[in-house]
Amino acid sequence: MADPIKKVTLSGGRVRYRFVVDVGYEPKKDRTTGDVLTNPETGEPVLQRKQLTVTKDTRKEALAEFARIQHQKASGTFVIPSKTTVAELVDMWLKAATRDVERATARSYEDAMRYVRTHLGHKLLQELSEDDVDSLVDWMLTSARRIGGKPGTGLSVRTVSLTLGRLRAALNLAIRRGLVGRNVAEHTVIPRQARKDDKARKRARTPWIEDEVKAFLAHCAGDRLYAVMLLSLIGMRPAEVCGVRWSDVDLEAGTIRVEATRTLVAGEVIEKDTKSEAGERWLPLPTVVLQALRAFRARQATEKLKAGQGYEASGRVVVDELGRAVKTDWLRRRAYERMQSASVRKVRLYDARHACLSWMANNGVPDTVVSAWAGHSDLGFTKRTYVHPDPQSLKAGSEKLAELLG
Template identity: 60%
Template sequence: MPEIKKVTARGKTRYRFVIDIGLDPVTGKRRQLTVTKDTSTEAKNEMARIQHQRAVGTFVAPSKMTVEQLVDVWLALVTPDVEVKTARSYVDAMAYVKTRLGAKPVQQLTEEDVTEMVTWMLTSARRIGGKPGTGLSVRTVDLTLGRLRAVLVLGMRRSILARNVAEYVTVPKAARKAARAKKRERKPWNEDEVKQFLAGIRDVREYGGWMLTFIAERPAEVCGARWEEDIDLENGTTTVNNTRTLAYDPSLPRGERSVVVEKDTKTEAGERALPLPLPTWVGLKAFRKIQVAERLAAGEAYEGSGYVMVDALGRPWKTDKLRREAYKLMDATGVRRVTLYMARHAILSWLANNGVPDTVVSAWAGHTDLSFTKRVYVHPDPQSLRAGSDKLAELLG
């Protein structure tokens, strides 16, 4: 048992003890804590408190560790076990925490500090991807809060923190309401817009490849589609089991940090075989013939990557090129600009609003959760609502 000793300094007697408080959670070295109190009783009570808390596992030793240091410990633990793109999302989320709270001793972090960070993120934290000094999306703030909670849980697990001060911090309801209103403004194409776009690109070289977007494939799935492994023109099917997307790797030299990541689909449901609608099958057959002719004309200069979406020399498209080319075609055909994901929404909404069973729509989308498909992807539009009006007319007429 530690011994309490009298110490005298500047004519004043105090009471001091040194107690073993276990191993340092970062370095693994043995630690001791020196405690000095004005009276013997205070010293005995403090010693008893520390010993009891150590026995039940609730003791937290004083630490000079900053928020940034704990974040770095967490990142070092979690990023090796996830995909490159996921790891980058963790680093990006924690960059806001480091900027606003990084220098603060983690044991001094308060709920008010985290709330203030949320306000800052919603109002003025943006540095890239838009006008600097404006607010970030609610989704970004939610992701950052979630990662920060995980960081603080690590601090509790390693006996650096007594509680998670971010546990009950949330995005204000007003911000969520504004985000929902903004989301409602981003409407997917209606049936007329889809038909206008497809009619306008019918003579475009990549028409058959674009048709994969209009069977509700994701951009990374369109770029990852391969002729031999995924497209079966004989039986009229496509198998979605490969994605090709971009990730950012800051460890690489400038100009080379955008890297292609190729992998299978996120979930078992995402890996799916789809029967090709006749227009898609016809478009892909024509595109295949175009590529065969291009390969013969280019000779050894042809890359022969095997992907569906390639240029005239066989070099595969990346998702950023797919997006840029899509916007060009939208402008050329005179239809409203939407993201390729919103084009996917349009197709799934059309299926759902035109009598295709929910389970089929969800499976077609590559989702495991039927309610997620209906909640996020299915948008009632005026054209589909007209069917409801016609039915009511039968009742009310």
């Protein structure tokens, strides 16, 4: 075998050592137009050898690099040097990952990868290390927040975990496309203390207890949005409340069909089906909710007559005074205003949903019914996530123990 290392003398007299090695094949292009040449019979691209030229300062270095490349080629682990940056990989992955998903899902991918682009986007992909990924995690946990809270503070463990998962997926794509040899985010973990602190914050965010629900509803009893607040307190998601139409409500049979959602994603209104097949469900309406919906329907008819041509008949249950469909941010603001005027503890509307499901579970409703009511296919998920023991249910447990202990 001929010596692969060639001695070269540069114009300034400097001596270096160079070798050329085949590293695969690539489509052959027309030298004039740059177009990929194809076989006229098969239509397949015409391939040509792809070669890598390596130059080192010493013969020893050149021989070592040549041996390394040959070994990696034989074992299938060789990666052609590339100037691709992390930001370019993010673009590449987003293009592939969002090709056939809903807009809301695509937006969630974009949001997750925005942190990667900001913190690591400038780095060459092949220089990305495990330390860099650890640095991303630490930055997100301590100071990456820009919206949705105080700028410069840390993000939730859930947000960090989602971003880490998307980065791993992007790096797997880079492996498949021969850009890197391994996934440097594969073994990155979120620090245990951060997880403990996050759990403590979640425990502090407790749903309403029965007395708080009753105080809030008593305050809202004469309110235009009384029926809307009730829908938020029977276990429907905010996006489901905003998505329901009057055609989904049977005021005679006393039922409501949950099959659509309406929410806001990055300033864009998104209307779609429920989160899952189990999310599409029929719910029998409690009497108080049914009566409130009948009153709200009649009120909307009066508002329509009063507004005349200015009324927009959207067909939604939850609308403003001019009949216009609303979004989840509109619903949240109205709910928070009423919580403040009712002098009750401010909770997220999702926590109001938790309160409903917890009350049902803690008052003898079978687990399967609670899960179906919530629109979940996983009974265990409902119990782990949505069912919280409240003071009243714990007191009932104490009374039962008293019977046993005498």
